[in-house]
Structures are given as C-alpha cells and as structure tokens.
Amino acid sequence: MSGIYVYSDNFGLSAALLSLAAQSGEEVCAITLDQDQADELVNYGADRLLVLKGDSPRPESYAKVIAELLKKENAELFLVGSTARGRELAAKTAGYLDCGMVSDAASLVFEVGKIVTTRLMYGGSVVQTEIINSLTVVTVPVGKFEAAKNESKKGVISSLEVKADQRVNIIETSPIKKEGIDLAAADKVVCIGMGLDKPEDIQIAQDLAQVLGAEIGCTRGIAEERHWLPVQSYIGISGANVKPSLYISMGVSGQVQHVVGIRDSRIIAAVDSNDKAPIFKAADYGIVGDLYEIIPLLTEALRNA
Ligand SMILES: Cc1cc2nc3c(=O)[nH]c(=O)nc-3n(C[C@H](O)[C@H](O)[C@H](O)COP(=O)(O)OP(=O)(O)OC[C@H]3O[C@@H](n4cnc5c(N)ncnc54)[C@H](O)[C@@H]3O)c2cc1C
Missing domain, CATH: 3.40.50.1220 (TPP-binding domain)
Incomplete structure (x- = not known):
C-alpha cells in the first residue's frame, strides 16, 4: 500500500494535513472540490492535487467516489479535516471501504510499517493509542497540526469529472443565529x-x-x-x-x-x-x-x- 490522501473543506486544515502527511515520505495527494483551493495548496507539499468536479456542493456526497478512488489507488491513509462536513465524509468513506476509522487524532506518528495515533477518550480522562497497518480513515481537528509551506515541491493539479450521490438534496438553508462571541x-x-x-x-x-x-x-x-x-x-x-x-x-x-x-x-x-x-x-x-x-x-x- 502506498499514498496518503487528505481532504478538508477548510483551507487551513487542508494545508496542515498536507504538512503532516509530508512527514511520511510517501506520495501525498490532496483531494478538493475547489479549483482555487487546489491552486493555493500547491505550496504545501502535495505531490498531486485532485479536483473533484461534480454536481453537488456537499463534500459528503462524494464519499463513494472517494472510497473507490482510494481503493483503486491502493491508498494507505485518508486524513480528513474534522469539520462538520469532514466528519460526515470521513464516516461515509470508511463505511464504503469497510475499513477502520480514528476520530479526532491528537497525534499521528509515521513509523516503519505502521502509523501510530493517539486520541482522548472518556471526556479526556484517558489517552487511547491506535496502531494503523491497513487503509484507515483518520479525522484531525483544527489546531492540532501546523501548516508549513513547502516551496520545493509543486504538486501537479488534475481534475476528475465525478458523479455525486444525489439521494440527499438541500431544500433550504438558513444561517445559525449566534449570540455572543466566537x-x-x-x-x-x-x-x-x-x-x-x-x-x-x-x-x-x-x-x-x-x-x-x-x-x-x-x-x-x-x-x-x-x-x-x-x-x-x-x-x-x-x-x-x-x-x-x-x-x-x-x-x-x-x-x-x-x-x-x-x-x-x-x-x-x-x-x-x-x-x-x-x-x-x-x-x-x-x-x-x-x-x-x-x-x-x-x-x-x-x-x-
Ligand atoms: C455529560 C456531561 C457533560 C458535561 N459537559 C460540560 C461542559 O461541556 N462544560 C462544563 O463546564 N461542564 C460540563 N458538565 C458539568 C461538569 O461535570 C461540572 O458539573 C461543571 O463543570 C461544574 O461547573 P462549576 O465549576 O462552575 O461548578 P462547581 O463544580 O459547583 O464549582 C464551583 C467552584 O466555585 C468555588 N467557589 C465557590 N465560592 C467561591 C468564592 N467565593 N471564591 C472562589 N471560589 C469559589 C468552589 O470551591 C467550587 O470549586 C458536564 C456534565 C456531564 C455529566
């Protein structure tokens, strides 16, 4: 198995995931739905940037497409930014792949032949260590890893026409009314x-x-x-x-x-x-x-x- 794939609908998180994945020494591919994001992510150490061109703005509707891609390319790891949309995409992709999933990794270390992750359990009172040695989906929360520019490597951008899962449609959207501060x-x-x-x-x-x-x-x-x-x-x-x-x-x-x-x-x-x-x-x-x-x-x- 080879190749680490990353996805996030949040640019900063995508960049951080790329920098993290680059530590593996494996080929790193960023998946995005956004051509502008691909153009920017080129500077963060990806070997490849794949823009999925489909007819849905919702990332989770590409879970099946992504699962098929990861399988076909014999991927080793799929890192997903832990946003609301990212978590949904990650869970669905792991479901289609019938593979393991680590939610909200607090650390991730590439070792010879395995990847070691930790995450907090039971409201933070326990640290769970997991060892990955086959294709796994891992979600990563914002702020855990830093993005670092890597100008020495310019990723190659390509695009793929895909069919989104249209079983769920957006009928109406309205903003969440927030009181107070962020x-x-x-x-x-x-x-x-x-x-x-x-x-x-x-x-x-x-x-x-x-x-x-x-x-x-x-x-x-x-x-x-x-x-x-x-x-x-x-x-x-x-x-x-x-x-x-x-x-x-x-x-x-x-x-x-x-x-x-x-x-x-x-x-x-x-x-x-x-x-x-x-x-x-x-x-x-x-x-x-x-x-x-x-x-x-x-x-x-x-x-x-
Ligand atoms: C499933 C679950 C989820 C939860 N999620 C959250 C969560 O997300 N966030 C959260 O905050 N809680 C959460 N809780 C509640 C949590 O368990 C605690 O009950 C809560 O955090 C305690 O709040 P507190 O420290 O304000 O009150 P208390 O525990 O009552 O503490 C009050 C403190 O004030 C001190 N004090 C009193 N008078 C003074 C004074 N004059 N000067 C100085 N100190 C004084 C006391 O010594 C005491 O230490 C959750 C509970 C459950 C079961």
Whole structure:
C-alpha cells in the first residue's frame, strides 16, 4: 500500500494535513472540490492535487467516489479535516471501504510499517493509542497540526469529472443565529463558574476581561442551569473548545468535562476558594481564595501595570 490522501473543506486544515502527511515520505495527494483551493495548496507539499468536479456542493456526497478512488489507488491513509462536513465524509468513506476509522487524532506518528495515533477518550480522562497497518480513515481537528509551506515541491493539479450521490438534496438553508462571541477564536478568556453568587457579579469578570482584552466564557451550569450567559459561552466537552494564550477562571471547580475544553490554552490561571479543586491540577498558576476579594485586586493591579 502506498499514498496518503487528505481532504478538508477548510483551507487551513487542508494545508496542515498536507504538512503532516509530508512527514511520511510517501506520495501525498490532496483531494478538493475547489479549483482555487487546489491552486493555493500547491505550496504545501502535495505531490498531486485532485479536483473533484461534480454536481453537488456537499463534500459528503462524494464519499463513494472517494472510497473507490482510494481503493483503486491502493491508498494507505485518508486524513480528513474534522469539520462538520469532514466528519460526515470521513464516516461515509470508511463505511464504503469497510475499513477502520480514528476520530479526532491528537497525534499521528509515521513509523516503519505502521502509523501510530493517539486520541482522548472518556471526556479526556484517558489517552487511547491506535496502531494503523491497513487503509484507515483518520479525522484531525483544527489546531492540532501546523501548516508549513513547502516551496520545493509543486504538486501537479488534475481534475476528475465525478458523479455525486444525489439521494440527499438541500431544500433550504438558513444561517445559525449566534449570540455572543466566537470563543474558539479568542486570544484571552475569563471564565466564570458556579462560585459566583448572583448574575450582577458577572461585572467582576467583565472588569477583568476589559483590562485584559479578553472574552467571557463560563461553565455549563452558568449557561444551561442559571441562564446567565448564552449557551455558546460555555466551555467543555459539550460546549466550546478554547485555545487562548491566557485562560483565567474564577469559581470554576475544574471537572473533567470542563477541563477538556481548556486543555489547549497556553496559560491556565485559576482562582478558587477550595484548595482541593481539580482546576488547580490543570492550572499553571493558582490562587486559593475568595474570588470576590482576589479578582478586583487582580484587575486593579493589571490596570495599574
Ligand atoms: C455529560 C456531561 C457533560 C458535561 N459537559 C460540560 C461542559 O461541556 N462544560 C462544563 O463546564 N461542564 C460540563 N458538565 C458539568 C461538569 O461535570 C461540572 O458539573 C461543571 O463543570 C461544574 O461547573 P462549576 O465549576 O462552575 O461548578 P462547581 O463544580 O459547583 O464549582 C464551583 C467552584 O466555585 C468555588 N467557589 C465557590 N465560592 C467561591 C468564592 N467565593 N471564591 C472562589 N471560589 C469559589 C468552589 O470551591 C467550587 O470549586 C458536564 C456534565 C456531564 C455529566
């Protein structure tokens, strides 16, 4: 078997997947539905770029076509960017191929005769290692791997006329109404937890956030039980994943379901009155104490700094 194939409907993720695949030393082929994306991806280390030309804008409707292609070309690995569409395409392709699938790999290492992946299980409390030695579909989340330009290799672009699976059609589309901010993109996050007594106290967090230029996030209970902030504001396994340069929490105990969503933060700082709160295990800096005393002092100190 040979050849690594990559696909993502997100350009940055496609570029990162190409850079990752290039580490294998195998031939790397990027699959795309978009000629413009192919023209740009040429600089990221692909040997080949294949533009699928079909009559559907939905990537998942090409799963069968891609599965047949991977089989015909004796592919070794299909890396798919873990977007909503990418996950659907990956699952369908693995289904058509009747092969294994690794969802949301946290790491992927090419070794002699095998590929070793890890991913988090059970809300992040366990790391599962999987060894791949036959064609497998692997989805890769955004932000796990860096894209690096490779000007020394210029991929050859070709196109293929294909027939999309038309059994599912789009009747109507409407944008998702988003309240609040895009936490996943925030560079700094101030996070409030159930340690806050009343909704007016969010002002304490807002003052700190204003000094830092941070966005406000929260734990699930604040959004879903107390309804103090919109549901898009909560962080964790069933909420948003954040990867800011700085995350500061106040009154957040740090249960695993929350910590899963903050793992990729560069610096984690926590203020909690319970010195045994699990958040201190995840934190780089911790202050044990009453948030109502500490946070205003911290805000003032930062304001004067
Ligand atoms: C299937 C499932 C999925 C879940 N998904 C998520 C998720 O995505 N995100 C999420 O956040 N949660 C999630 N949860 C809930 C999660 O398990 C925790 O219950 C939740 O994260 C706890 O929120 P908290 O830290 O705000 O509250 P608590 O655990 O109640 O912690 C409050 C903290 O505030 C401290 N405190 C109290 N008063 C003060 C004070 N004056 N000064 C300083 N500290 C003070 C306490 O010491 C305590 O540590 C999920 C749960 C389940 C079962």
